[in-house]
Amino acid sequence: MGEEISNAPVRKGFRSGYVALVGRPNAGKSTLLNRMVGEKIAAVSNKPQTTRHRIQGVITRPQGQIVLVDTPGVHQPGYLLNRRMMAAVHDALEGVDLVCLIRDASVPTGNGDRFVLDLVKRSDKPALLLLNKTDKIEDKRQLLPLIEWYSREHEWRGVVPLSARTGDQLEDLVKEFVENLPEGEPIFEEDELTDQPMRALVAEMVREKILHVTGEEIPYVTAVVTERYEEVSDELTRVYCAVYVERPSQKRIVIGKGGARLKEVGTEARRDIERLLGHKVYLELFVKVEEGWRDSPRALSEMGIEEQ
Ligand SMILES: Nc1nc2c(ncn2[C@@H]2O[C@H](COP(=O)(O)OP(=O)(O)OP(=O)(O)O)[C@@H](O)[C@H]2O)c(=O)[nH]1
Ligand SMILES: [Mg+2]
Known part of the structure; x- marks a missing residue:
């Protein structure tokens, strides 16, 4: 199978690359990963700090292949465990083509948001802003102050309101991902869903x-x-x-x-x-x-x- 892919001529216009999901604990990173991959590969819970290491999920479409990298929620490290979790975030930011700051749009901004934003800025990578949990927001105008705040702080390639839970706007997000990736061959085989054994x-x-x-x-x-x-x-x-x-x-x-x-x-x-x-x-x-x-x-x- 691997040979089939490597010998195949690169489809013209096919794009591929790595996209990191970073955000505060509980923002919905792993829910989004599972939803986009179509299988549960990352643990999800309503308790913060659920994800402990980097998990890659693969999304393959006719136009491109996205390797979505889920990371632990950004928090203050105490134990060695937590320091390693944060190292996984930094490491993920280094090796990707595109960074997504994902945030729970139903909660107000706090110090943690500033911290995550600074990480994204420092990565110096093209970035998307994902406003998650829109299913919890009745009046979408509520998103405006949030979009304004983030737009003042950073230049985003795009802003996508979405719901990882209901799947709302996820096809638009796939398009947005592919558009922001470089031309290239698939990284994983089409039937592979994750790097996790x-x-x-x-x-x-x-x-x-x-x-x-x-x-x-x-x-x-x-x-x-x-x-x-x-x-x-x-x-x-x-x-x-x-x-x-x-x-x-x-x-x-x-x-x-x-x-x-x-x-x-x-x-x-x-x-x-x-x-x-x-x-x-x-x-x-x-x-x-x-x-x-x-x-x-x-x-x-x-x-x-x-x-x-
Ligand atoms: N209503 C709603 N809840 C969501 C949505 N996305 C995630 N959640 C819930 O938010 C909680 C946290 O989701 P996770 O996907 O574990 O969040 P995470 O960002 O991966 O969290 P950490 O791994 O701890 O950093 C879970 O209870 C999810 O069911 C959404 O779009 N809408
Ligand atoms: Mg998680």
Whole structure:
């Protein structure tokens, strides 16, 4: 397949390249990535700091190919984990052709916005402004002050109001992306959707479910690692994932009464993984306590949260 692509003559006018999504936590970056790719490849939750590493999603159309790069929400780093998350943002900004500042248009501007804007300006890359969550805004005139503020601060290649949730304006966005990319051959094969290996996607699905069923503290002290991934047959894949927490008390919360919470996580994650693979999945989860993993270079690297 790879050869087919590399030997094919470049289609005239075909454009391709990398587009980074940057923004504050919860802006809807990962929701937009999933929606545009058409599969769930990045965890989404209403808790800030859901995304922990760079995730690429591939969108291929007759006119061009966009490699959309999702990044962790921009925040103040405390733990080594958070410093690595921010390094992933900086790194993503370096290697792309176009940068998108994505913001939740239903909330007022704050200090975090200034910080993200400065990052985008400093990247010195052509940039688009994406105003997300328009489904939450009844009167679209509400967007005007926001557009004015951002337009005063920076010269944008375009401003696109959209809803990652409903899919509103996403085809316009694809056009806008393609127009701003250089002419070139496809980077990924047409049927590839992401740079993430299956093991990482599976771990991401499990972590997403944990974020959904647990409260305040647990999401930040939890990491998931796929320890074994076995393709038993065309109809069955077996996966074993370790769920890391920092303390025994947190382990009890994740497991729940009589194992009920962990079972719920497993059932929901298995459904998502089966949808992605198109066949049956046996998923086994076990919880491990590893004190201080968020500050441990070794643990973070094992979890795939690498130094940039
Ligand atoms: N109403 C509405 N909600 C949205 C939209 N896009 C995202 N959300 C919600 O916003 C929350 C955050 O979405 P994510 O996609 O996880 O946000 P993110 O920017 O990737 O967040 P981090 O990874 O933490 O930086 C989730 O509850 C989403 O369902 C949208 O267009 N409309
Ligand atoms: Mg995210």
